[in-house]
Amino acid sequence: MTVEVVIFVLMGLTALGGAITVVMARNPVYSGLGLLGTMLSLAVIYVSQLAHFVAAIQVIVYAGAVMTLFLFVIMMIGVDVAEDTAENLPRQRLVVGVLAAAVVGFAVYLGVSQGFDWVPAASGEPVAEATNGTVQAIGERLFSTWVLAFEATALLLTVAAAGAIALAYFRRRRAVRE
Amino acid sequence: MDGIDVLIAALRVVGVFALVLLATIINVWAERKIVADFQNRLGPMRAGPYGILQTLADAFKLMFKEAVIPRNVERLVYHAAPFLAVVPALLIAMNIPWGRPFTIGEREILLQGADLNVGLLFILACSSMAVYAVVLAGWSSGSKYPLLGGIRGTAQAISYEAAMGLALVSVVMFSATYPGAEGGTLSLAEIVERQAGTWGGIVPRWNIIPLIPAFVIFFIAAIAETNRAPFDLVEAEQELTGGYFTEYSGIRWAMFFLAEYINIFSMSALTATLFLGGWNGPTWDGVLPAWISAILPTVWLFLKTYVLVFIFFWIRATLPRFRYDQLMQLGWKRLIPGAVLWLILSTVVIGFRQFGAPWS
Secondary structure, three states, X not given: OOHHHXXXXXXXXXXXXXXXXHHHOOOHHHHHHHHHHHHHHHHHHHHHOOOHHHHHHHHHHHHHHHHHHHHHHHHHHOOOOOOOOOOOOOOHHHHHHHHHHHHHHHHHHHHHOOOOOOOOOXXXXXXXXXXXXXXXXXXXXXXXXXXXXXXXXXXXXXHHHHHHHHHHHHHHHHHHHO | OOHHHHHHHHHHHHHHHHHHHHXXXXXXXXXXXXXXXXXXXXXXXXXXXXXXXXXXXXXXXXXXXXXXXXXXXXXXXXXXXXXXHHHHHHHHHHOOOOOOOEEEOOEEEOOXXXXXXXXXXXXXXXXXXXXXXXXXXXXXXXXXXXXXHHHHHHHHHHHHHHHHHHHHHHHHHHHHHOOOOOOOOOOHHHHHHOOOOEEOOOEEOOOOOOOHHHHHHHHHHHHHHOOOOOOHHHOOHHHHOOHHHOOOOHHHHHHHHHHHHHHHHHHHHHHHHHHOOOOOOOOOEOOEOHHHHXXXXXXXXXXXXXXXXXXXXXXXXXXXXXXXXXXXXXXXXXXXXXXXXXXXXXXXXXXHHHHOOOOO
């Protein structure tokens, strides 16, 4: 057993525990904390895969910014509000159960059948460990091979931000006028 | 990686831990003395010469005090929050290079908890984790003043983190202009090494000289991130009776203060590392005995750090607290646009100097 396997099992269990907390917790703040735990354990798994940059970004963006906003909203609304337990989607539990069973069944099938290659053998030259996942290595790929996808994503995010501002701003102005 | 390497790594971590705690003891006393001088008082005088043992006495008192726990708290989160405050503060201190690496035999020993390739991002991640302590302490106390403090803390942290990150980009880009460097770097050890030397033999090659707007923005954001006056709306005594830690007492209350003082110290050291050349300074290698030359870089870093720590206390003693809307206006309407403008300007200039004019 390598250290990597131990870390993977521990962090995988923590991530699963966090995910279960998200859906099972009665208090929404604990759901948020469960999600935070899942995100942090994923970051640790990234580190064990030498993807330090991705791990840092995972913590800054998801755990640092997104979850803080979630918790902020939960607290602003107040957690004492009695929750409406009526389900909007009829029979959603049944559908989700069937889907989950299908996914688990597929995973079990893959595990039992011998034809599945768990970790595909690397093709071509292996990347040197020291350059693997560093900021420099990721930056080089991002701004050469994947520059179109990178720029398109940047544009998409800018449009989304501008759209969010436009929606909130114009709705408020109309409300003030009426 | 054999036994001795593990031992050295453990010693480095414990060393930084001890250093930070020792600095906190001194900083608490220093703040009380400095603020007392500003206000024409004496400050602590009884415990030890000039009251220097006052912090120790206070710490022992807090340890033995009864911890009163209100009935309405969410127990799990309430007990965890003080630790969530201390851990990110310590992790930031772990990443700062506290002195020049030296060699004993064949081993190079870094005076740093760890030199990460993504050091700067790691520090940003830790400082964004620190806000959870404020939020969760405020919420789990089950009382209205802490909750208000927690909500203020979240909004403030999100607003000033953006300005802080934007100000840091120009530091990373500028590190690419060091002669012989291939591209910028996020590693703090390398950022310090790339501030070695001088311009024209006189002016030290510190980042603050070309990047002074970034320094100003970063330092303001650092004060806001550590929730210090004039940005201490999170704990505003007059409005919120202490804010998020109102319902804490005894050693748990002390841990929030420990985290705050560690943050002041490590943020000052970080600013010194990024903008004031870190441990760079004259060491007179060969002239002085080797051990003095090995210690001098650490002394320089401490001098620079304590200048900034003094500015922290100076600002606290001088400026009144911001109003909440003023805080938000400063963050979103001044600092972030300023940081973006500076980012564009410095990108153009650095790009021009690195690659020449675009039409050439």
